[in-house]
Amino acid sequence: MAGALRDRVSETTHYHFPPSAAYRLNRCLYALKSDRDFAERFVADARAATEAMGLSDGERADLLRLDRDALVGRGAHPYLVFMAGLRLKMLREPSAMEYF
Amino acid sequence: MCGPENTLRAGLKSRASCARVALMLVGAFAVAHTPQLLIRPETEDRELVLRVHAAMRRVKTRLVDMKPDAVAMVAGDHVEAFFLDAVPALAVYVGRECAGTFGPYRYRLAIHEPLARSIVEQGIERGFDLLYTQDAPLDYAFYVPLHFVMPEPAVPIVPLHVNVYLPPQPTPARCYAWGAALGEILRARPERVALIASGGMSHFPGTDRYASPEFDYDRGLLEALGAGRGREMARLTGEELDKRGNIELRTWITLLGAVGDAPADVYCYEPSWHHGNAVVEWPVR
Numbered sequence: 001m002a003g004a005l006r007d008r009v010s011e012t013t014h015y016h017f018p019p020s021a022a023y024r025l026n027r028c029l030y031a032l033k034s035d036r037d038f039a040e041r042f043v044a045d046a047r048a049a050t051e052a053m054g055l056s057d058g059e060r061a062d063l064l065r066l067d068r069d070a071l072v073g074r075g076a077h078p079y080l081v082f083m084a085g086l087r088l089k090m091l092r093e094p095s096a097m098e099y100f
Numbered sequence: 101m102c103g104p105e106n107t108l109r110a111g112l113k114s115r116a117s118c119a120r121v122a123l124m125l126v127g128a129f130a131v132a133h134t135p136q137l138l139i140r141p142e143t144e145d146r147e148l149v150l151r152v153h154a155a156m157r158r159v160k161t162r163l164v165d166m167k168p169d170a171v172a173m174v175a176g177d178h179v180e181a182f183f184l185d186a187v188p189a190l191a192v193y194v195g196r197e198c199a200g201t202f203g204p205y206r207y208r209l210a211i212h213e214p215l216a217r218s219i220v221e222q223g224i225e226r227g228f229d230l231l232y233t234q235d236a237p238l239d240y241a242f243y244v245p246l247h248f249v250m251p252e253p254a255v256p257i258v259p260l261h262v263n264v265y266l267p268p269q270p271t272p273a274r275c276y277a278w279g280a281a282l283g284e285i286l287r288a289r290p291e292r293v294a295l296i297a298s299g300g301m302s303h304f305p306g307t308d309r310y311a312s313p314e315f316d317y318d319r320g321l322l323e324a325l326g327a328g329r330g331r332e333m334a335r336l337t338g339e340e341l342d343k344r345g346n347i348e349l350r351t352w353i354t355l356l357g358a359v360g361d362a363p364a365d366v367y368c369y370e371p372s373w374h375h376g377n378a379v380v381e382w383p384v385r
Binding site: 013023072081087096099100 | 141268309339
């Protein structure tokens with residue numbers, strides 16, 4: 001019964017349980033989304049900003065390209081990928097936005 | 101309309117002179133919070149955004165008329181206050197104030213601390229193991245609706261978090277039960293409280309479904325809610341919400357626990373290329 005319940009809960013289509021193997025990757029996306037200083041350093045020099053984030057070479061390469069499908073495939077949370085991208089756009093092109 | 105530099109501030113001045121009535125839940129609404137309503141990139145249809153703003157202004161007008169002492173807002177933190185270090189299913193902000201940022205927007209809002217504390221204490225008494233925080237940042241999911249609907253001067257709030265983004269989330273049945281308990285707690289309080297659910301409807305941020313939400317599913321939900329069948333939402337499954345882009349419906353379902361089968365008045369349903377934006381009111385009794 002417990003096993004069946006666990007399987008049932010994990011049957012999501014879009015937003016899955018975040019694997020701990022992707023913790024550092026998600027931590028980095030979270031920083032891009034929520035830590036403005038880090039996001040500004042990323043915009044200035046993405047390679048240098050991600051130097052000490054503990055990512056694998058593959059994770060880092062996908063992050064530098066913000067390759068959504070590759071990042072999600074590695075266990076990145078889709079919302080974090082989405083909002084990290086939007087926040088970077090807000091930083092890079094602030095005048096392209098209308099503020100209410 | 102407030103600008104990015106605006107700070108919503110509210111005192112805790114009581115309305116002691118108001119007549120006390122038995123039921124102090126004075127209003128119930130659901131309001132979309134998609135960030136493109138606050139900061140519009142060129143990808144978004146300006147006229148659509150303005151139509152959602154108009155529906156939110158109706159909520160503001162209603163709130164002005166209701167003269168609430170506090171706004172209790174149910175929203176799902178978007179991995180802002182609660183990252184993977186600690187993932188609460190349900191949380192209550194219990195402090196003097198709360199604050200957050202979103203892009204150039206910096207906001208700071210007073211919390212109705214006696215009400216917030218009462219919700220935590222009575223919620224736990226009723227069997228809901230609530231996390232509480234006196235310092236967590238406040239996500240834009242709380243701020244965006246308040247930016248548009250908060251009366252002036254602002255009234256204090258009680259932010260109520262429901263986990264919608266980090267699986268496993270609380271079940272719809274649990275959200276409904278928590279909302280029912282919350283409704284009982286609010287109705288027994290002396291303050292006049294308006295309850296707002298933030299978020300929804302169908303959207304799939306960060307997935308290959310982003311440009312194809314389930315608008316027909318949303319319309320079916322709104323039809324059921326308009327017919328006073330809110331209780332049915334408690335029987336939805338987490339899998340279905342995930343499949344239909346409606347993981348945030350948990351905030352609405354929490355509110356439905358408090359308002360029951362009251363028929364919804366749908367102010368607007370505006371499907372953008374990626375998001376079903378709805379603004380809804382429920383009568384309370």
